[in-house]
Amino acid sequence: DVKVTQSSRYLVKRTGEKVFLECVQDMDHENMFWYRQDPGLGLRLIYFSYDVKMKEKGDIPEGYSVSREKKERFSLILESASTNQTSMYLCASSPTIDGYNQPQHFGDGTRLSIL
Amino acid sequence: GDSVTQMEGPVTLSEEAFLTINCTYTATGYPSLFWYVQYPGEGLQLLLKATKADDKGSNKGFEATYRKETTSFHLEKGSVQVSDSAVYFCALRLTGFQKLVFGTGTRLLVSP
Numbered sequence: 001d002v003k004v005t006q007s008s009r010y011l012v013k014r015t016g017e018k019v020f021l022e023c024v025q026d027m028d029h030e031n032m033f034w035y036r037q038d039p040g041l042g043l044r045l046i047y048f049s050y051d052v053k054m055k056e057k058g059d060i061p062e063g064y065s066v067s068r069e070k071k072e073r074f075s076l077i078l079e080s081a082s083t084n085q086t087s088m089y090l091c092a093s094s095p096t097i098d099g100y101n102q103p104q105h106f107g108d109g110t111r112l113s114i115l
Numbered sequence: 116g117d118s119v120t121q122m123e124g125p126v127t128l129s130e131e132a133f134l135t136i137n138c139t140y141t142a143t144g145y146p147s148l149f150w151y152v153q154y155p156g157e158g159l160q161l162l163l164k165a166t167k168a169d170d171k172g173s174n175k176g177f178e179a180t181y182r183k184e185t186t187s188f189h190l191e192k193g194s195v196q197v198s199d200s201a202v203y204f205c206a207l208r209l210t211g212f213q214k215l216v217f218g219t220g221t222r223l224l225v226s227p
Contacts, residue, residue, distance in 0.1 A: 042219040103164060
């Protein structure tokens with residue numbers, strides 16, 4: 001079974017802090033994704049990466065950055081946390097097989113509160 | 116732009132009732148369609164998928180048929196159980212792209 005592990009289930013930080021959310025997958029997937037989930041808005045893509053050191057902006061990248069130094073690890077960084085970044089953050093990964101993108105596998109999420 | 120519209124929730128049913136959760140989409144190309152389920156306190160799990168028109172995805176008693184003419188992918192189950200209580204997300208992905216576009220989710224509550 002694919003395992004996508006997010007480093008924290010719950011996290012509380014203060015406004016202005018630099019926040020790191022970590023995600024690790026154990027299936028050698030090429031693609032990794034960060035979403036945020038908010039009531040009434042569903043999931044919105046923040047950033048994704050299709051290879052080591054490669055990244056693409058999603059729909060809502062403002063206020064965030066990402067890092068992918070190793071294939072298995074994809075980090076989301078809040079450069080200066082603000083209260084409107086309080087949310088559930090979900091990491092996902094997927095393989096590309098024979099040029100076709102396969103379904104994404106999700107971690108259990110990190111519920112982040114910014115005070 | 117590409118989008119997915121789901122019926123508002125919560126959907127409240129008694130055990131063994133028939134379930135339909137509506138999903139329609141707007142897409143510029145020919146998308147693959149997915150249903151994901153999120154149980155309380157967990158991440159999303161792929162429930163079923165369909166990659167082309169008239170395909171039927173099925174899993175755990177759930178079914179959905181890709182209807183190109185009505186741009187729909189409605190989720191159905193003949194007899195729900197209490198353990199089916201969760202949030203269900205419809206999503207699309209355009210061919211050649213990794214990005215998923217999600218609906219807002221529909222919460223299902225099943226009572227004994």
